[in-house]
Amino acid sequence: MTTSTGGYRDGPTPSWPAKSLPSPDGTADMIHRGEIRDGGDYQTRMSRIAVWNIVMDEHNYLVRRWNDFMSA
Known part of the structure; x- marks a missing residue:
């Protein structure tokens, strides 16, 4: 796990992620720089x-x- 990905997952500080993180398929930025994760830290x-x-x-x-009933 990269530092920017780990920081976004572990702690909701405005400095994480240090760069925008792409979506799983790599097409667009899913998490923008400085975005804070909802719900608190890990x-x-x-x-x-x-x-x-x-x-x-x-x-x-x-x-x-039930089995007794069904077998009777």
Whole structure:
């Protein structure tokens, strides 16, 4: 990762990126020089991520009962 790309990703300071960054296909500038990323620095953005168990406690019980029902 280049210094300008890393600076834009890691910290929202007006000095980053030091130069305009092109789009993934390289056709136009996607991020302009001095643009600040929304949401704060990398640490702040990552601290907002929450992970939880999406399988309910009753899931295994309900699947067993459903299979019993379907096989009867």
